[in-house]
Amino acid sequence: MKDADSILIYDTTLRDGTQGEGISFSAEDKILVAEKLDSFGIDYIEGGWPGSNPRDMVFFDLAKKKTFKHAKITAFGSTRRANLKAEDDPQLATLLEAETPVVTIFGKTWLLHVTEVLRTTPEENLAMIEDSVRFLKEAGREVIYDAEHFFDGFKDNPEYALKTLKAAAKGGADWVVLCDTNGGSQVTWLQGVVKQAVEEVSPVPVGMHCHNDCGIGVALSLAGVEAGARMVQGTQNGYGERVGNANLTTVMPSLCFKLGYHFAAEQNLEKLSRLAHSIDKLANLVPDSKAPYIGRSAFAHKGGVHANAAQKVSRSYEHIEPELVGNRQRILLSDMAGGSSVAMKAGELGIEVDPKSSEMRSFIKRLKEREARGYEYENADASFQVLLSRHFHGTTDNFKLVSYRTISEVVRDNHENISEAVVKIRVEGEEDIKITVAESTGPVGALDHAMRLAFGAHFPELRNVQLIDYKVRILQTGLGTDSVVQVLMLSGDGEKTWWTCGANPNIIEASWQALRDSYRYKLLER
Numbered sequence: 048m049k050d051a052d053s054i055l056i057y058d059t060t061l062r063d064g065t066q067g068e069g070i071s072f073s074a075e076d077k078i079l080v081a082e083k084l085d086s087f088g089i090d091y092i093e094g095g096w097p098g099s100n101p102r103d104m105v106f107f108d109l110a111k112k113k114t115f116k117h118a119k120i121t122a123f124g125s126t127r128r129a130n131l132k133a134e135d136d137p138q139l140a141t142l143l144e145a146e147t148p149v150v151t152i153f154g155k156t157w158l159l160h161v162t163e164v165l166r167t168t169p170e171e172n173l174a175m176i177e178d179s180v181r182f183l184k185e186a187g188r189e190v191i192y193d194a195e196h197f198f199d200g201f202k203d204n205p206e207y208a209l210k211t212l213k214a215a216a217k218g219g220a221d222w223v224v225l226c227d228t229n230g231g232s233q234v235t236w237l238q239g240v241v242k243q244a245v246e247e248v249s250p251v252p253v254g255m256h257c258h259n260d261c262g263i264g265v266a267l268s269l270a271g272v273e274a275g276a277r278m279v280q281g282t283q284n285g286y287g288e289r290v291g292n293a294n295l296t297t298v299m300p301s302l303c304f305k306l307g308y309h310f311a312a313e314q315n316l317e318k319l320s321r322l323a324h325s326i327d328k329l330a331n332l333v334p335d336s337k338a339p340y341i342g343r344s345a346f347a348h349k350g351g352v353h354a355n356a357a358q359k360v361s362r363s364y365e366h367i368e369p370e371l372v373g374n375r376q377r378i379l380l381s382d383m384a385g386g387s388s389v390a391m392k393a394g395e396l397g398i399e400v401d402p403k404s405s406e407m408r409s410f411i412k413r414l415k416e417r418e419a420r421g422y423e424y425e426n427a428d429a430s431f432q433v434l435l436s437r438h439f440h441g442t443t444d445n446f447k448l449v450s451y452r453t454i455s456e457v458v459r460d461n462h463e464n465i466s467e468a469v470v471k472i473r474v475e476g477e478e479d480i481k482i483t484v485a486e487s488t489g490p491v492g493a494l495d496h497a498m499r500l501a502f503g504a505h506f507p508e509l510r511n512v513q514l515i516d517y518k519v520r521i522l523q524t525g526l527g528t529d530s531v532v533q534v535l536m537l538s539g540d541g542e543k544t545w546w547t548c549g550a551n552p553n554i555i556e557a558s559w560q561a562l563r564d565s566y567r568y569k570l571l572e573r
């Protein structure tokens with residue numbers, strides 16, 4: 048793509064993204080992420096810093112054996128050390144050993160870093176940039192030069208900051224990328240600086256690398272593009288050091304739907320939510336429900352005027368059609384729910400009901416009673432769907448728990464946890480009540496295992512169902528540990544996830560109710 052409005056998307060989830068707290072990928076995970084990004088149409092995938100850790104070495108070894116359809120894999124590193132020839136620098140040699148078509152190196156822009164951190168002269172720093180770029184170009188690589196702390200350096204000494212970019216251009220860099228490494232820049236000022244940099248290094252194209260420290264990583268990236276930058280570096284779901292990098296799952300749809308720019312992945316934006324959530328899964332993170340475009344709440348409306356209007360004309364309360372990014376409209380229930388919002392919610396779940404029927408009146412009565420007892424259907428779609436289909440479709444239970452008992456033992460000296468559960472259960476199609484016993488580290492796990500034992504081969508679809516997240520809170524204040532406990536449970540089967548709820552003064556019973564609804568929901572597919 049050579050048009051003036053085409054942008055290249057550079058993903059650094061696997062390098063800068065892994066600097067984020069709680070984010071860790073094995074080399075094999077990294078390959079999986081790279082494959083997903085490649086099939087999505089991401090242009091550059093930065094795999095890591097070869098030589099910085101053994102995991103990244105393994106990644107590049109594995110990546111050598113793969114063919115990527117569209118993306119170019121890049122290895123990341125730094126300019127040569129001071130007072131050393133580029134060809135003698137071991138770190139640059141390691142970058143070449145990664146055998147990637149593209150190498151991205153960062154160098155210093157800010158004189159504070161040149162003199163205080165590198166402890167070298169401004170002239171030697173310029174030579175380090177130019178030599179390193181030239182050395183990698185001569186080895187046949189596409190070279191992307193990341194100007195670290197570009198904006199802080201520019202604030203301090205604009206002339207020197209621009210000199211560093213020109214040194215990279217002189218060395219033959221294919222791209223010069225302006226990094227807001229500390230994430231402190233503001234939009235209007237940054238845009239002016241980007242404009243100036245684009246003019247100074249022309250015809251070498253410019254990229255943006257922004258961080259989200261002021262909550263505007265995406266805004267800074269988009270402002271840079273509007274000032275002439277043609278590459279955006281960022282991470283999926285905004286992973287990254289401190290509060291993260293510019294979030295590509297927001298940048299991409301904004302570039303496409305709001306600003307009209309083109310990029311290879313734009314044709315796959317309707318798979319964006321799935322991509323983002325599958326990467327969260329590999330990172331072992333719960334997807335952020337408030338993420339723009341792709342979050343569960345991004346197109347959620349509470350019952351009432353908004354929900355009504357959004358259902359009639361989605362444009363009335365939604366900035367884009369949710370399907371464009373693979374998301375969907377959701378109608379939330381609140382305790383003010385009336386017949387029409389319950390009917391809307393039911394329609395969303397594929398159940399047609401008449402909002403004025405007597406069945407609906409009795410359903411709402413039941414719903415309100417249960418909400419008063421602590422069940423929270425607003426955030427537990429799956430429990431709501433189970434309740435709806437039992438009420439309106441007369442769905443019967445595939446199993447019935449007659450009774451259960453759990454015992455927990457904790458041996459404090461050697462930190463041993465053992466819980467045992469005994470369940471008495473009636474499974475559909477079987478004459479007798481079954482009694483099963485199972486153990487786990489905790490009582491809910493033991494119950495789950497005992498239930499599955501009792502199910503035997505009856506419900507093969509439950510085999511892949513797994514607990515993903517679990518939240519507990521108390522509902523009444525003033526009762527202390529005697530309060531009613533509300534449990535919200537997120538389950539998944541590898542393809543989709545669903546929330547269920549439970550409420551009881553006994554935390555095990557509340558958990559059991561949420562677990563039961565999770566099984567029942569999955570069995571509704573029958």
Ligand SMILES: [Zn+2]
Nearest residue numbers: 063228256258
């Ligand atoms: Zn960064």
